[in-house]
Amino acid sequence: MSYLIGVTALWAFSFSLIGVYLSGQVDSYLAVLTRILLACLIFVPFLRPRAISARIRWQLMAIGAIQLGLMYIFFYRSFLLLPVPEVLLFTIFTPIYITLLDDLMQRRLSPFYLLTAVIAVIGAAIIRYDGISDGFWLGFAVVQGANLCFAIGQVAYRQLSPQLPKDVAHRHVFGWFYLGALALVIVMFLLFGSTEKLPSQPVHFVVLGWLGIVASGLGYFLWNKGATRVDAGSLAIMNNALVPAGLLVNLLIWNRDADLARLALGGAVIVAALAINQLWARKREQRLRVTATTG
Secondary structure, eight states: OHHHHHHHHHHTTHHHHIIIIITTTSOHHHHHHHHHHHHHHHHGGGOOGGGSOHHHHHHHHHHHIIIIIIHHHHHHHHTTTSOHHHHHHHGGGHHHHHHHHHHHHHTSOOHHHHHHHHHHHHHHHHHHOSOOOTTHHHHHHHHHHHHHHHHHHHHHHHHHGGGSOTTSOGGGTTHHHHHHHHHHHHHHHHHHOOSSSOOOSHHHHHHHHIIIIIIIIIHHHHHHHHHTTSOHHHHHHHHHTHHHHHHHHHHHHHOOOOOHHHHHHHHHHHHHHHHHHHHHHHHHHHHHHHHHHHO
């Protein structure tokens, strides 16, 4: 859980940095390509190609292409259609996707995980729901595309993680994740990108450097590693912790309007959902241990 909490604090700045300094100023495909290229430069030197099979390498690349590459393409486009608060609002459905996808891959149904995810969604909705803009439907669809890609990647990595060699550290294989994303984004940039909006100001390079090296490079590695150490319910809820964190940063640094009472109330609902989930998961583990001992 500590990995997820730390990355949540890290990513809280990303929404505003993209919305304030990059959206409409730097080509979105170029911005995504730059972020992923910088992340690749960090992890590719650690790669041990012979440490995992070709099948797992391709699976890691596919996960990276979806969770990072395709997700970023949707995500950056959304800032051209919606302001930062609305992008944050529309990300509240990610926990539902995570819960349902995890159940689908496990061939089971966990109503309690779905319940706690719905509670978290309610908490996030309390924070940000204050009406919609004219571009609601298109913006909503684009953000949901990003949410679904992010959810697919997290669940898929959780499922793949047990197949990774126990004696090989995650950093020695995670470069394949970024290489998969890079391959997709290069193609997308060549097809749809533009060189008319290149980074031209020092702040553009600073923000792209931060987002690529820290938010993408360090952030996704730690987030996916943390995702393998918690249950699906906790993972779903931590996705929504980004909403109050992102709004808090937006308020304190960029002085955007926010209702502090609703922020506090919604944040409390999300924390309560996480606490309920943790309590239920702990009791379930105790029951399983008792069953295993008596059996």
